[in-house]
Amino acid sequence: MNKFSIYAVLFSFAFFASCGGDKSKSGQDESKPVTEETDAPASDPSSYDPHRGEGKFDSVELGASLDQAMASKGEEVAGVKCTSCHKITDEKLVGPGWKGVTERRKPEWIMNFITNPDPMIDKDPEVQAQLEICLVRMPNQGLSDDEARSILEYMRKNDGVK
């Protein structure tokens, strides 16, 4: 290559560089997309209370005797949202049977678990052990507080509370 063509090549390089001038400006730009956290990270599992569970219920007052009307309401709600997967005997269907649950668990634990299952499935050692047996995470069925309470009453009835 003689001088002439070398110049030509150099010149063309210079030209390309000048056209692509934007490349040299690679500083930070304020117009970066605004992004947000999707969900708050799970809180520290060591703070988890296995007796109470996690959720909005700290303590649940139970009557000395059964509230029949509430238990009937609970049976009705359970028919729509629960008994596809839970039998009221001690037999496992998709999830464990309900027999004896009110003796094994505190009422606030039950209320928290049925209204707020996901964090408890992640943290509660006994629920995790149960998940290894059932392999289906209990779905959040969108229970209202009243519905949850009435289901608890129905569970009590099922466990022989009169």
Place this chain on the structure above:
Amino acid sequence: MKNKFLKAVFAIALGSALLTSCKPKSSGDAVSGDAAQKAYVAPGKYDEFYNFVSGGFSGQLSVYGLPSGRLFRVIPVFSVDPEKGWGYSEETKPMLNTAQGFVPWDDLHHTEMSQTNGEIDGRWVFGNANNTPRIARIDLKTFKTAEIIELPNSGGNHSSPFITENTEYVVAGTRFSVPGDYSNGDVPINTYKENFKGHISFVKVGKEGEMDLAFQIVTPGVNFDLSHAGKGKSHGWFFFSCYNTEQANTLLEVNASQKDKDFIMAVNWKKAEEYIKAGKGKKQSVKYAHNTWDEKTHTAKSEIKTEVLVLDSAELKDICYMIPCPKSPHGCDVDPSGEFIVGSGKLAALIPVFSFDKMQSAIASKQFEGDYGGIPVIKYEAALHGEVQKPGLGPLHTEFDGKGSAYTTMFVSSEVVKWDIKTLKVLDRVPTYYSVGHLMIPGGDSKKPFGKYMVAYNKITKDRYLPTGPELAQSAQIFDISGDKMKLILDFPTIGEPHYAQAAPADLIRNNGQLKFYKIADNNHPYATKGEKESKVVREGNKVHVYMTSIRSHFAPDNIEGIKLGDEVYFHVTNLEQDWDVPHGFAIKGADNGELLIMPGETTTLKWVPKKVGMYPMYCTDFCSALHQEMSGYVRVSPAGSNVPISYSVGTNLPATK
């Protein structure tokens, strides 16, 4: 000698390369170094804008994130979608009903989001059907098509679905003028001039979004192409571009390109409302479908309506005015202040910008140059703010950044040109790959644009992506317009062919009360099954109704016997889940329609007509849990006249024990 000659050739070749090197040949030339950073949205992070993009000949609406270009969802609108059961489930079939019967496909060109006070409000997005004229309303809480209204007296609903600043009306204008449905359509095609009419439709939008065809304005036969509402000072007016003012009925390519100027038609819709109050409209007998979706019954209903109120633009003065506009105008765009109306003559070598104030004084002082079919034609100069000179070739559409600049696409010269609305000076130009049609700035046709990104929706991609046979990817390109210069930051492929689009800040949509699931207690579907105890199979003659539930991870019932050849089986599947993101699917062997995709708390129906005796598995199609593969069942089909009784069960139909 030979060597010298070669050198000379080499030098010339280089020289010519230099001359053309400023026209970018590859992405490397057009993309700045920090493009990736600007378009990057890290995994798990959210985009800044929702982008609602027309799906063109797919008939659907797609939803992307900006600036990432990630596809979130394709919302079925005018075309059937077996994946979602749209147009296949019994509940959705009425949504696609028209005066012509069930229509499974259309061509969705433009989207427009609802506005309040001229600002995007995040409630609904509208879409137009360009083939069998209709307007759809999509609810942005459910991302579902909630309503479709058909437009009588129309052919090719193109200049639609643009809205007024408080979503009082959504409009439609006929692209193909035709004899009105209330007159005789069986006439020679070459009688266009006497028999063909234009109709523009004003569809009233109610508080809950419900649409009602309030009135139509009949005009001389032309092709209405696009439109935009006035805003602010020009609120109360609507502007429609029209071409083929030559009234050609054949070889429009040549015969509709004769005149140097066609028109922007300005419509004073408040005046039209006054005439209606004064009883000046004529009720005409027509037929059109109005289809609505009911969120409580999860079912659509289709109603055929038979009357429309028509106002005559020639007879009723002061509703319509024609503004001459060079040449075959396409886009018709109004700036955020409402003062400037940009007509993009696709065959013009300049962009005329009209002034609303000047138009008003021209009307007041009667500066007319004649009339067109009884509609006064305002003198061009009297309404003109000015012209953008030498903008490029083939101007199509204009959007605004809210900072005094307009951005116009140039189809023929494949570029977007940024210009100053007041001084009409070209400020910047940037190439697109290739042949850009529409463009979109979030809020860019409203009073409040978010002038950070501009997206070009291209007609041709040629060499931009890996080749995929004769049909290549459709594509959009995102530009950062936060600085003086437009900067290309990302190409992304789209579904269908993208035409117009809209975008809204992400928070406006995601905080609008997004529906997460349907409450089972509110489910008023006549065949809802609220709990497994209610599941059953009921024979009514040769129709068999299966009341079925689904929950992770089984159907109830999952064993069904007693179906016979000749039966029509309706699976009414209720998804008992009450949590976000847990749809169940339903499919059965041999179904000649689609699957069902049932949202939590919803009931949906698949009609199934078995054609052979035998055993038919059914299963859940949407992976729902670790035991999803177990979510299945059997239907036994016996010969016609068989005496196998109807029976159904879940978990109890066990082998006989000895």
